[in-house]
Amino acid sequence: MTLAIEAHGLTKRFGKTRALAGVDLEVEQGRVLGVLGPNGAGKTTAVRILATLLRPDGGTARVAGHDVLADPKAVRAAIGLTGQYASVDEELTGLENLVMIGRLLHLRRGAARARADELLREFDLVDAAKRSVKTYSGGMRRRLDLAASLIGRPRIVYLDEPTTGLDPAKRDDVWDMVRSLTRQGTTVLLTTQYLEEADALANEITVIDHGRVIAHDTPQGLKRQVGGQTLEVRPLDPADVERVRPILARIGTREVEQPAPDQLAVPVADDGALTAVVSALATERIAVAELALRLPSLDEVFYALTGERAGDDTAASSPQTTTDQEEEAA
Structure with a gap:
Protein backbone atom coordinates (compact mmCIF):
# COMPACT_ATOMS: atom_id res chain seq x y z
CA MET A 1 0.00 0.00 0.00
CA THR A 2 1.46 3.35 -1.08
CA LEU A 3 0.34 6.27 1.07
CA ALA A 4 0.05 9.65 -0.62
CA ILE A 5 -0.83 11.37 2.66
CA GLU A 6 -0.02 10.22 6.18
CA ALA A 7 -0.44 12.26 9.33
CA HIS A 8 0.00 11.09 12.90
CA GLY A 9 -0.89 12.87 16.11
CA LEU A 10 -1.42 16.33 14.60
CA THR A 11 -2.14 18.99 17.21
CA LYS A 12 -2.86 22.70 16.82
CA ARG A 13 -4.11 25.45 19.11
CA PHE A 14 -5.18 29.03 18.40
CA GLY A 15 -5.02 30.79 21.71
CA LYS A 16 -7.39 28.92 24.01
CA THR A 17 -9.05 27.10 21.14
CA ARG A 18 -7.89 23.55 20.51
CA ALA A 19 -8.30 22.99 16.77
CA LEU A 20 -6.62 19.57 16.51
CA ALA A 21 -6.00 17.17 19.36
CA GLY A 22 -4.03 14.28 17.88
CA VAL A 23 -5.47 13.71 14.41
CA ASP A 24 -4.35 10.72 12.32
CA LEU A 25 -5.07 10.63 8.58
CA GLU A 26 -3.97 8.23 5.86
CA VAL A 27 -4.86 8.34 2.16
CA GLU A 28 -3.76 5.70 -0.31
CA GLN A 29 -2.44 6.83 -3.67
CA GLY A 30 -5.20 7.31 -6.24
CA ARG A 31 -8.00 7.19 -3.66
CA VAL A 32 -10.47 9.72 -2.27
CA LEU A 33 -10.62 10.34 1.47
CA GLY A 34 -13.68 12.26 2.64
CA VAL A 35 -13.19 14.23 5.85
CA LEU A 36 -16.44 15.06 7.62
CA GLY A 37 -17.18 16.99 10.76
CA PRO A 38 -19.38 19.73 12.20
CA ASN A 39 -18.51 23.38 11.68
CA GLY A 40 -15.26 24.12 13.51
CA ALA A 41 -14.34 20.47 13.98
CA GLY A 42 -10.80 21.06 12.65
CA LYS A 43 -11.14 19.91 9.04
CA THR A 44 -9.78 23.06 7.43
CA THR A 45 -6.97 23.32 9.98
CA ALA A 46 -5.84 19.81 9.06
CA VAL A 47 -5.93 20.66 5.34
CA ARG A 48 -3.92 23.83 5.87
CA ILE A 49 -1.24 21.89 7.77
CA LEU A 50 -1.05 19.28 5.02
CA ALA A 51 -0.75 22.11 2.47
CA THR A 52 2.15 23.67 4.46
CA LEU A 53 0.08 26.80 5.14
CA LEU A 54 0.16 26.18 8.90
CA ARG A 55 2.74 24.65 11.20
CA PRO A 56 1.37 22.00 13.57
CA ASP A 57 2.13 22.30 17.26
CA GLY A 58 2.80 18.58 17.39
CA GLY A 59 2.66 15.38 15.37
CA THR A 60 4.06 14.51 11.95
CA ALA A 61 2.75 14.65 8.40
CA ARG A 62 4.13 13.43 5.08
CA VAL A 63 2.66 14.25 1.68
CA ALA A 64 3.89 12.51 -1.47
CA GLY A 65 6.69 11.12 0.68
CA HIS A 66 7.87 14.55 1.88
CA ASP A 67 7.72 15.87 5.43
CA VAL A 68 5.55 19.00 5.55
CA LEU A 69 7.99 20.75 7.92
CA ALA A 70 11.32 19.51 6.62
CA ASP A 71 10.56 19.79 2.90
CA PRO A 72 7.57 22.11 2.34
CA LYS A 73 8.71 23.11 -1.15
CA ALA A 74 8.52 19.52 -2.38
CA VAL A 75 5.08 19.13 -0.81
CA ARG A 76 3.80 22.26 -2.57
CA ALA A 77 5.13 20.97 -5.89
CA ALA A 78 3.03 17.82 -5.49
CA ILE A 79 -0.31 19.32 -4.45
CA GLY A 80 -3.18 21.44 -5.68
CA LEU A 81 -5.49 23.22 -3.23
CA THR A 82 -8.99 24.61 -3.56
CA GLY A 83 -10.05 26.35 -0.37
CA GLN A 84 -13.51 27.20 0.87
CA TYR A 85 -13.52 30.57 -0.89
CA ALA A 86 -12.49 31.48 -4.43
CA SER A 87 -8.98 32.92 -4.43
CA VAL A 88 -8.71 34.17 -8.00
CA ASP A 89 -7.92 37.79 -8.91
CA GLU A 90 -11.17 39.61 -9.74
CA GLU A 91 -9.46 42.25 -11.86
CA LEU A 92 -7.96 39.71 -14.27
CA THR A 93 -9.83 37.65 -16.82
CA GLY A 94 -10.34 33.95 -16.29
CA LEU A 95 -7.70 33.19 -18.91
CA GLU A 96 -5.22 35.64 -17.37
CA ASN A 97 -5.71 34.06 -13.92
CA LEU A 98 -4.92 30.59 -15.16
CA VAL A 99 -1.94 31.68 -17.28
CA MET A 100 -0.55 33.64 -14.34
CA ILE A 101 -0.76 30.61 -12.07
CA GLY A 102 0.87 28.47 -14.73
CA ARG A 103 3.75 30.92 -14.98
CA LEU A 104 4.10 30.97 -11.18
CA LEU A 105 4.44 27.20 -11.41
CA HIS A 106 7.33 27.75 -13.86
CA LEU A 107 5.47 26.66 -16.99
CA ARG A 108 6.66 28.28 -20.22
CA ARG A 109 4.20 30.88 -21.52
CA GLY A 110 3.00 28.64 -24.36
CA ALA A 111 2.53 25.67 -22.04
CA ALA A 112 0.70 27.82 -19.49
CA ARG A 113 -1.66 29.13 -22.18
CA ALA A 114 -2.30 25.63 -23.56
CA ARG A 115 -3.06 24.27 -20.09
CA ALA A 116 -5.33 27.25 -19.35
CA ASP A 117 -7.26 26.69 -22.58
CA GLU A 118 -7.65 23.00 -21.74
CA LEU A 119 -9.06 23.72 -18.28
CA LEU A 120 -11.36 26.48 -19.52
CA ARG A 121 -12.91 23.95 -21.89
CA GLU A 122 -13.12 21.30 -19.18
CA PHE A 123 -14.88 23.66 -16.77
CA ASP A 124 -17.19 25.21 -19.38
CA LEU A 125 -15.65 28.67 -19.09
CA VAL A 126 -14.53 29.27 -22.68
CA ASP A 127 -17.19 31.90 -23.39
CA ALA A 128 -16.17 33.83 -20.26
CA ALA A 129 -12.42 33.33 -20.65
CA LYS A 130 -11.69 36.94 -21.63
CA ARG A 131 -14.11 38.56 -19.21
CA SER A 132 -13.00 40.06 -15.91
CA VAL A 133 -13.61 37.63 -13.06
CA LYS A 134 -15.55 40.30 -11.17
CA THR A 135 -18.34 39.79 -13.71
CA TYR A 136 -18.51 36.02 -13.00
CA SER A 137 -21.30 34.43 -11.01
CA GLY A 138 -20.41 32.64 -7.78
CA GLY A 139 -20.58 29.27 -9.50
CA MET A 140 -18.28 30.42 -12.30
CA ARG A 141 -15.73 31.74 -9.83
CA ARG A 142 -15.83 28.43 -8.00
CA ARG A 143 -15.18 26.52 -11.22
CA LEU A 144 -12.31 28.84 -12.10
CA ASP A 145 -10.83 28.31 -8.65
CA LEU A 146 -11.02 24.56 -9.11
CA ALA A 147 -9.39 24.86 -12.53
CA ALA A 148 -6.60 26.95 -11.01
CA SER A 149 -5.77 24.19 -8.52
CA LEU A 150 -5.21 21.76 -11.41
CA ILE A 151 -2.92 23.89 -13.57
CA GLY A 152 0.21 22.04 -12.48
CA ARG A 153 -1.33 18.56 -12.86
CA PRO A 154 -0.83 17.82 -9.15
CA ARG A 155 -0.52 14.26 -7.90
CA ILE A 156 -2.54 15.16 -4.80
CA VAL A 157 -5.50 17.54 -4.66
CA TYR A 158 -7.07 19.05 -1.54
CA LEU A 159 -10.69 20.07 -2.05
CA ASP A 160 -11.93 21.98 0.98
CA GLU A 161 -15.73 22.11 0.61
CA PRO A 162 -15.38 22.51 -3.17
CA THR A 163 -19.06 22.64 -4.11
CA THR A 164 -20.22 25.21 -1.57
CA GLY A 165 -22.50 27.66 -3.36
CA LEU A 166 -22.88 25.60 -6.52
CA ASP A 167 -26.26 24.57 -7.88
CA PRO A 168 -26.94 20.81 -8.16
CA ALA A 169 -26.02 20.64 -11.87
CA LYS A 170 -22.64 22.32 -11.33
CA ARG A 171 -22.06 20.19 -8.24
CA ASP A 172 -22.50 17.13 -10.45
CA ASP A 173 -19.90 18.59 -12.82
CA VAL A 174 -17.41 18.84 -9.95
CA TRP A 175 -18.18 15.26 -8.93
CA ASP A 176 -17.43 14.12 -12.49
CA MET A 177 -14.15 16.06 -12.34
CA VAL A 178 -13.16 14.32 -9.09
CA ARG A 179 -13.94 10.91 -10.59
CA SER A 180 -11.88 11.83 -13.64
CA LEU A 181 -8.93 12.80 -11.44
CA THR A 182 -8.95 9.51 -9.58
CA ARG A 183 -9.16 7.56 -12.83
CA GLN A 184 -5.91 9.30 -13.78
CA GLY A 185 -4.33 8.21 -10.47
CA THR A 186 -4.69 11.51 -8.60
CA THR A 187 -5.20 11.34 -4.85
CA VAL A 188 -8.00 13.52 -3.43
CA LEU A 189 -8.59 14.71 0.12
CA LEU A 190 -12.13 16.08 0.23
CA THR A 191 -13.73 17.98 3.09
CA THR A 192 -17.43 18.52 2.74
CA GLN A 193 -20.65 19.05 4.66
CA TYR A 194 -22.72 17.58 1.82
CA LEU A 195 -22.95 14.01 3.02
CA GLU A 196 -24.27 12.73 -0.29
CA GLU A 197 -21.07 14.14 -1.80
CA ALA A 198 -18.88 12.07 0.49
CA ASP A 199 -21.09 9.04 -0.07
CA ALA A 200 -20.81 9.42 -3.85
CA LEU A 201 -17.08 10.15 -4.09
CA ALA A 202 -15.11 8.88 -1.11
CA ASN A 203 -13.46 5.46 -0.91
CA GLU A 204 -13.07 6.00 2.82
CA ILE A 205 -14.39 8.57 5.30
CA THR A 206 -12.80 10.05 8.41
CA VAL A 207 -15.10 11.84 10.83
CA ILE A 208 -13.52 14.58 12.97
CA ASP A 209 -15.23 16.24 15.93
CA HIS A 210 -13.68 18.67 18.41
CA GLY A 211 -10.27 18.15 16.85
CA ARG A 212 -10.26 14.37 17.17
CA VAL A 213 -10.93 11.49 14.78
CA ILE A 214 -14.04 9.75 16.08
CA ALA A 215 -14.62 7.29 13.22
CA HIS A 216 -12.96 5.99 10.08
CA ASP A 217 -14.22 3.43 7.57
CA THR A 218 -15.70 3.06 4.11
CA PRO A 219 -19.11 4.74 3.68
CA GLN A 220 -20.80 1.34 3.85
CA GLY A 221 -18.70 0.32 6.83
CA LEU A 222 -19.69 3.44 8.77
CA LYS A 223 -23.34 2.79 8.04
CA ARG A 224 -23.08 -0.77 9.32
CA GLN A 225 -21.15 0.31 12.44
CA VAL A 226 -23.68 2.89 13.48
CA GLY A 227 -27.12 1.70 12.67
CA GLY A 228 -27.57 -1.78 11.26
CA LEU A 295 -28.51 0.80 5.55
CA PRO A 296 -28.76 4.11 7.43
CA SER A 297 -28.03 7.21 5.40
CA LEU A 298 -24.71 8.95 5.91
CA ASP A 299 -26.68 11.82 7.42
CA GLU A 300 -28.01 9.44 10.08
CA VAL A 301 -24.48 8.16 10.69
CA PHE A 302 -23.14 11.70 11.04
CA TYR A 303 -25.89 12.58 13.53
CA ALA A 304 -25.29 9.41 15.55
CA LEU A 305 -21.55 10.13 15.76
CA THR A 306 -21.59 13.88 16.41
CA GLY A 307 -25.06 14.70 17.68
CA GLU A 308 -25.40 17.30 14.92
CA ARG A 309 -26.85 17.44 11.44
CA ALA A 310 -24.36 18.22 8.69
CA GLY A 311 -24.20 21.96 8.14
CA ASP A 312 -26.33 22.57 11.25
CA ASP A 313 -26.07 26.25 12.12
CA THR A 314 -26.28 25.40 15.81
CA ALA A 315 -22.67 24.33 15.53
CA ALA A 316 -21.80 27.98 15.14
CA SER A 317 -22.45 28.50 18.82
CA SER A 318 -19.68 26.10 19.81
CA PRO A 319 -16.35 27.61 20.92
CA GLN A 320 -14.71 25.20 18.50
CA THR A 321 -16.17 27.10 15.54
CA THR A 322 -13.87 30.03 16.15
CA THR A 323 -11.04 27.93 14.74
CA ASP A 324 -11.14 29.22 11.18
CA GLN A 325 -11.35 32.88 12.20
CA GLU A 326 -8.53 32.59 14.72
CA GLU A 327 -6.54 30.60 12.17
CA GLU A 328 -6.84 33.44 9.65
CA ALA A 329 -5.61 35.90 12.22
CA ALA A 330 -2.66 33.74 13.24
Whole structure:
Protein backbone atom coordinates (compact mmCIF):
# COMPACT_ATOMS: atom_id res chain seq x y z
CA MET A 1 0.00 0.00 0.00
CA THR A 2 1.46 3.35 -1.08
CA LEU A 3 0.34 6.27 1.07
CA ALA A 4 0.05 9.65 -0.62
CA ILE A 5 -0.83 11.37 2.66
CA GLU A 6 -0.02 10.22 6.18
CA ALA A 7 -0.44 12.26 9.33
CA HIS A 8 0.00 11.09 12.90
CA GLY A 9 -0.89 12.87 16.11
CA LEU A 10 -1.42 16.33 14.60
CA THR A 11 -2.14 18.99 17.21
CA LYS A 12 -2.86 22.70 16.82
CA ARG A 13 -4.11 25.45 19.11
CA PHE A 14 -5.18 29.03 18.40
CA GLY A 15 -5.02 30.79 21.71
CA LYS A 16 -7.39 28.92 24.01
CA THR A 17 -9.05 27.10 21.14
CA ARG A 18 -7.89 23.55 20.51
CA ALA A 19 -8.30 22.99 16.77
CA LEU A 20 -6.62 19.57 16.51
CA ALA A 21 -6.00 17.17 19.36
CA GLY A 22 -4.03 14.28 17.88
CA VAL A 23 -5.47 13.71 14.41
CA ASP A 24 -4.35 10.72 12.32
CA LEU A 25 -5.07 10.63 8.58
CA GLU A 26 -3.97 8.23 5.86
CA VAL A 27 -4.86 8.34 2.16
CA GLU A 28 -3.76 5.70 -0.31
CA GLN A 29 -2.44 6.83 -3.67
CA GLY A 30 -5.20 7.31 -6.24
CA ARG A 31 -8.00 7.19 -3.66
CA VAL A 32 -10.47 9.72 -2.27
CA LEU A 33 -10.62 10.34 1.47
CA GLY A 34 -13.68 12.26 2.64
CA VAL A 35 -13.19 14.23 5.85
CA LEU A 36 -16.44 15.06 7.62
CA GLY A 37 -17.18 16.99 10.76
CA PRO A 38 -19.38 19.73 12.20
CA ASN A 39 -18.51 23.38 11.68
CA GLY A 40 -15.26 24.12 13.51
CA ALA A 41 -14.34 20.47 13.98
CA GLY A 42 -10.80 21.06 12.65
CA LYS A 43 -11.14 19.91 9.04
CA THR A 44 -9.78 23.06 7.43
CA THR A 45 -6.97 23.32 9.98
CA ALA A 46 -5.84 19.81 9.06
CA VAL A 47 -5.93 20.66 5.34
CA ARG A 48 -3.92 23.83 5.87
CA ILE A 49 -1.24 21.89 7.77
CA LEU A 50 -1.05 19.28 5.02
CA ALA A 51 -0.75 22.11 2.47
CA THR A 52 2.15 23.67 4.46
CA LEU A 53 0.08 26.80 5.14
CA LEU A 54 0.16 26.18 8.90
CA ARG A 55 2.74 24.65 11.20
CA PRO A 56 1.37 22.00 13.57
CA ASP A 57 2.13 22.30 17.26
CA GLY A 58 2.80 18.58 17.39
CA GLY A 59 2.66 15.38 15.37
CA THR A 60 4.06 14.51 11.95
CA ALA A 61 2.75 14.65 8.40
CA ARG A 62 4.13 13.43 5.08
CA VAL A 63 2.66 14.25 1.68
CA ALA A 64 3.89 12.51 -1.47
CA GLY A 65 6.69 11.12 0.68
CA HIS A 66 7.87 14.55 1.88
CA ASP A 67 7.72 15.87 5.43
CA VAL A 68 5.55 19.00 5.55
CA LEU A 69 7.99 20.75 7.92
CA ALA A 70 11.32 19.51 6.62
CA ASP A 71 10.56 19.79 2.90
CA PRO A 72 7.57 22.11 2.34
CA LYS A 73 8.71 23.11 -1.15
CA ALA A 74 8.52 19.52 -2.38
CA VAL A 75 5.08 19.13 -0.81
CA ARG A 76 3.80 22.26 -2.57
CA ALA A 77 5.13 20.97 -5.89
CA ALA A 78 3.03 17.82 -5.49
CA ILE A 79 -0.31 19.32 -4.45
CA GLY A 80 -3.18 21.44 -5.68
CA LEU A 81 -5.49 23.22 -3.23
CA THR A 82 -8.99 24.61 -3.56
CA GLY A 83 -10.05 26.35 -0.37
CA GLN A 84 -13.51 27.20 0.87
CA TYR A 85 -13.52 30.57 -0.89
CA ALA A 86 -12.49 31.48 -4.43
CA SER A 87 -8.98 32.92 -4.43
CA VAL A 88 -8.71 34.17 -8.00
CA ASP A 89 -7.92 37.79 -8.91
CA GLU A 90 -11.17 39.61 -9.74
CA GLU A 91 -9.46 42.25 -11.86
CA LEU A 92 -7.96 39.71 -14.27
CA THR A 93 -9.83 37.65 -16.82
CA GLY A 94 -10.34 33.95 -16.29
CA LEU A 95 -7.70 33.19 -18.91
CA GLU A 96 -5.22 35.64 -17.37
CA ASN A 97 -5.71 34.06 -13.92
CA LEU A 98 -4.92 30.59 -15.16
CA VAL A 99 -1.94 31.68 -17.28
CA MET A 100 -0.55 33.64 -14.34
CA ILE A 101 -0.76 30.61 -12.07
CA GLY A 102 0.87 28.47 -14.73
CA ARG A 103 3.75 30.92 -14.98
CA LEU A 104 4.10 30.97 -11.18
CA LEU A 105 4.44 27.20 -11.41
CA HIS A 106 7.33 27.75 -13.86
CA LEU A 107 5.47 26.66 -16.99
CA ARG A 108 6.66 28.28 -20.22
CA ARG A 109 4.20 30.88 -21.52
CA GLY A 110 3.00 28.64 -24.36
CA ALA A 111 2.53 25.67 -22.04
CA ALA A 112 0.70 27.82 -19.49
CA ARG A 113 -1.66 29.13 -22.18
CA ALA A 114 -2.30 25.63 -23.56
CA ARG A 115 -3.06 24.27 -20.09
CA ALA A 116 -5.33 27.25 -19.35
CA ASP A 117 -7.26 26.69 -22.58
CA GLU A 118 -7.65 23.00 -21.74
CA LEU A 119 -9.06 23.72 -18.28
CA LEU A 120 -11.36 26.48 -19.52
CA ARG A 121 -12.91 23.95 -21.89
CA GLU A 122 -13.12 21.30 -19.18
CA PHE A 123 -14.88 23.66 -16.77
CA ASP A 124 -17.19 25.21 -19.38
CA LEU A 125 -15.65 28.67 -19.09
CA VAL A 126 -14.53 29.27 -22.68
CA ASP A 127 -17.19 31.90 -23.39
CA ALA A 128 -16.17 33.83 -20.26
CA ALA A 129 -12.42 33.33 -20.65
CA LYS A 130 -11.69 36.94 -21.63
CA ARG A 131 -14.11 38.56 -19.21
CA SER A 132 -13.00 40.06 -15.91
CA VAL A 133 -13.61 37.63 -13.06
CA LYS A 134 -15.55 40.30 -11.17
CA THR A 135 -18.34 39.79 -13.71
CA TYR A 136 -18.51 36.02 -13.00
CA SER A 137 -21.30 34.43 -11.01
CA GLY A 138 -20.41 32.64 -7.78
CA GLY A 139 -20.58 29.27 -9.50
CA MET A 140 -18.28 30.42 -12.30
CA ARG A 141 -15.73 31.74 -9.83
CA ARG A 142 -15.83 28.43 -8.00
CA ARG A 143 -15.18 26.52 -11.22
CA LEU A 144 -12.31 28.84 -12.10
CA ASP A 145 -10.83 28.31 -8.65
CA LEU A 146 -11.02 24.56 -9.11
CA ALA A 147 -9.39 24.86 -12.53
CA ALA A 148 -6.60 26.95 -11.01
CA SER A 149 -5.77 24.19 -8.52
CA LEU A 150 -5.21 21.76 -11.41
CA ILE A 151 -2.92 23.89 -13.57
CA GLY A 152 0.21 22.04 -12.48
CA ARG A 153 -1.33 18.56 -12.86
CA PRO A 154 -0.83 17.82 -9.15
CA ARG A 155 -0.52 14.26 -7.90
CA ILE A 156 -2.54 15.16 -4.80
CA VAL A 157 -5.50 17.54 -4.66
CA TYR A 158 -7.07 19.05 -1.54
CA LEU A 159 -10.69 20.07 -2.05
CA ASP A 160 -11.93 21.98 0.98
CA GLU A 161 -15.73 22.11 0.61
CA PRO A 162 -15.38 22.51 -3.17
CA THR A 163 -19.06 22.64 -4.11
CA THR A 164 -20.22 25.21 -1.57
CA GLY A 165 -22.50 27.66 -3.36
CA LEU A 166 -22.88 25.60 -6.52
CA ASP A 167 -26.26 24.57 -7.88
CA PRO A 168 -26.94 20.81 -8.16
CA ALA A 169 -26.02 20.64 -11.87
CA LYS A 170 -22.64 22.32 -11.33
CA ARG A 171 -22.06 20.19 -8.24
CA ASP A 172 -22.50 17.13 -10.45
CA ASP A 173 -19.90 18.59 -12.82
CA VAL A 174 -17.41 18.84 -9.95
CA TRP A 175 -18.18 15.26 -8.93
CA ASP A 176 -17.43 14.12 -12.49
CA MET A 177 -14.15 16.06 -12.34
CA VAL A 178 -13.16 14.32 -9.09
CA ARG A 179 -13.94 10.91 -10.59
CA SER A 180 -11.88 11.83 -13.64
CA LEU A 181 -8.93 12.80 -11.44
CA THR A 182 -8.95 9.51 -9.58
CA ARG A 183 -9.16 7.56 -12.83
CA GLN A 184 -5.91 9.30 -13.78
CA GLY A 185 -4.33 8.21 -10.47
CA THR A 186 -4.69 11.51 -8.60
CA THR A 187 -5.20 11.34 -4.85
CA VAL A 188 -8.00 13.52 -3.43
CA LEU A 189 -8.59 14.71 0.12
CA LEU A 190 -12.13 16.08 0.23
CA THR A 191 -13.73 17.98 3.09
CA THR A 192 -17.43 18.52 2.74
CA GLN A 193 -20.65 19.05 4.66
CA TYR A 194 -22.72 17.58 1.82
CA LEU A 195 -22.95 14.01 3.02
CA GLU A 196 -24.27 12.73 -0.29
CA GLU A 197 -21.07 14.14 -1.80
CA ALA A 198 -18.88 12.07 0.49
CA ASP A 199 -21.09 9.04 -0.07
CA ALA A 200 -20.81 9.42 -3.85
CA LEU A 201 -17.08 10.15 -4.09
CA ALA A 202 -15.11 8.88 -1.11
CA ASN A 203 -13.46 5.46 -0.91
CA GLU A 204 -13.07 6.00 2.82
CA ILE A 205 -14.39 8.57 5.30
CA THR A 206 -12.80 10.05 8.41
CA VAL A 207 -15.10 11.84 10.83
CA ILE A 208 -13.52 14.58 12.97
CA ASP A 209 -15.23 16.24 15.93
CA HIS A 210 -13.68 18.67 18.41
CA GLY A 211 -10.27 18.15 16.85
CA ARG A 212 -10.26 14.37 17.17
CA VAL A 213 -10.93 11.49 14.78
CA ILE A 214 -14.04 9.75 16.08
CA ALA A 215 -14.62 7.29 13.22
CA HIS A 216 -12.96 5.99 10.08
CA ASP A 217 -14.22 3.43 7.57
CA THR A 218 -15.70 3.06 4.11
CA PRO A 219 -19.11 4.74 3.68
CA GLN A 220 -20.80 1.34 3.85
CA GLY A 221 -18.70 0.32 6.83
CA LEU A 222 -19.69 3.44 8.77
CA LYS A 223 -23.34 2.79 8.04
CA ARG A 224 -23.08 -0.77 9.32
CA GLN A 225 -21.15 0.31 12.44
CA VAL A 226 -23.68 2.89 13.48
CA GLY A 227 -27.12 1.70 12.67
CA GLY A 228 -27.57 -1.78 11.26
CA GLN A 229 -30.32 -2.05 8.66
CA THR A 230 -33.89 -0.83 8.37
CA LEU A 231 -36.75 -2.69 6.71
CA GLU A 232 -39.36 -0.49 5.04
CA VAL A 233 -42.77 -1.63 3.78
CA ARG A 234 -45.40 0.31 1.87
CA PRO A 235 -48.53 -1.83 1.28
CA LEU A 236 -50.33 -1.46 -2.02
CA ASP A 237 -53.53 -0.74 -0.12
CA PRO A 238 -52.95 1.89 2.61
CA ALA A 239 -55.69 0.22 4.62
CA ASP A 240 -53.32 -2.74 5.14
CA VAL A 241 -50.84 -0.69 7.18
CA GLU A 242 -52.21 -1.98 10.46
CA ARG A 243 -52.07 -5.58 9.18
CA VAL A 244 -48.38 -5.09 8.35
CA ARG A 245 -47.49 -3.59 11.74
CA PRO A 246 -47.58 -6.83 13.82
CA ILE A 247 -45.55 -8.64 11.14
CA LEU A 248 -42.76 -6.04 11.40
CA ALA A 249 -43.03 -6.02 15.19
CA ARG A 250 -42.18 -9.75 15.26
CA ILE A 251 -39.23 -9.35 12.87
CA GLY A 252 -37.73 -6.05 14.03
CA THR A 253 -35.29 -5.33 16.84
CA ARG A 254 -37.00 -2.13 18.00
CA GLU A 255 -40.40 -0.46 17.89
CA VAL A 256 -42.06 -0.11 14.49
CA GLU A 257 -41.99 3.45 13.14
CA GLN A 258 -44.37 5.09 10.68
CA PRO A 259 -42.39 7.60 8.55
CA ALA A 260 -45.41 8.18 6.28
CA PRO A 261 -49.16 7.45 6.58
CA ASP A 262 -48.85 4.50 4.18
CA GLN A 263 -45.37 3.29 5.19
CA LEU A 264 -43.88 1.39 8.12
CA ALA A 265 -40.23 0.88 9.04
CA VAL A 266 -38.35 -1.12 11.64
CA PRO A 267 -34.65 -1.79 12.43
CA VAL A 268 -33.66 -5.42 11.82
CA ALA A 269 -30.74 -7.58 12.82
CA ASP A 270 -29.65 -8.95 9.45
CA ASP A 271 -30.52 -9.65 5.81
CA GLY A 272 -32.64 -12.63 6.81
CA ALA A 273 -35.39 -10.24 7.87
CA LEU A 274 -36.18 -9.52 4.23
CA THR A 275 -36.92 -13.18 3.47
CA ALA A 276 -38.99 -13.48 6.64
CA VAL A 277 -41.17 -10.49 5.88
CA VAL A 278 -41.74 -11.55 2.26
CA SER A 279 -42.95 -14.94 3.50
CA ALA A 280 -45.19 -13.40 6.17
CA LEU A 281 -46.73 -10.92 3.76
CA ALA A 282 -47.42 -13.68 1.25
CA THR A 283 -49.09 -15.80 3.96
CA GLU A 284 -51.32 -12.87 4.90
CA ARG A 285 -51.91 -12.08 1.20
CA ILE A 286 -50.80 -8.48 1.63
CA ALA A 287 -49.65 -6.89 -1.63
CA VAL A 288 -46.90 -4.30 -1.37
CA ALA A 289 -46.06 -1.24 -3.47
CA GLU A 290 -42.61 -0.94 -1.95
CA LEU A 291 -40.37 -3.21 0.08
CA ALA A 292 -36.81 -2.22 0.90
CA LEU A 293 -33.93 -3.16 3.19
CA ARG A 294 -31.52 -0.26 3.57
CA LEU A 295 -28.51 0.80 5.55
CA PRO A 296 -28.76 4.11 7.43
CA SER A 297 -28.03 7.21 5.40
CA LEU A 298 -24.71 8.95 5.91
CA ASP A 299 -26.68 11.82 7.42
CA GLU A 300 -28.01 9.44 10.08
CA VAL A 301 -24.48 8.16 10.69
CA PHE A 302 -23.14 11.70 11.04
CA TYR A 303 -25.89 12.58 13.53
CA ALA A 304 -25.29 9.41 15.55
CA LEU A 305 -21.55 10.13 15.76
CA THR A 306 -21.59 13.88 16.41
CA GLY A 307 -25.06 14.70 17.68
CA GLU A 308 -25.40 17.30 14.92
CA ARG A 309 -26.85 17.44 11.44
CA ALA A 310 -24.36 18.22 8.69
CA GLY A 311 -24.20 21.96 8.14
CA ASP A 312 -26.33 22.57 11.25
CA ASP A 313 -26.07 26.25 12.12
CA THR A 314 -26.28 25.40 15.81
CA ALA A 315 -22.67 24.33 15.53
CA ALA A 316 -21.80 27.98 15.14
CA SER A 317 -22.45 28.50 18.82
CA SER A 318 -19.68 26.10 19.81
CA PRO A 319 -16.35 27.61 20.92
CA GLN A 320 -14.71 25.20 18.50
CA THR A 321 -16.17 27.10 15.54
CA THR A 322 -13.87 30.03 16.15
CA THR A 323 -11.04 27.93 14.74
CA ASP A 324 -11.14 29.22 11.18
CA GLN A 325 -11.35 32.88 12.20
CA GLU A 326 -8.53 32.59 14.72
CA GLU A 327 -6.54 30.60 12.17
CA GLU A 328 -6.84 33.44 9.65
CA ALA A 329 -5.61 35.90 12.22
CA ALA A 330 -2.66 33.74 13.24
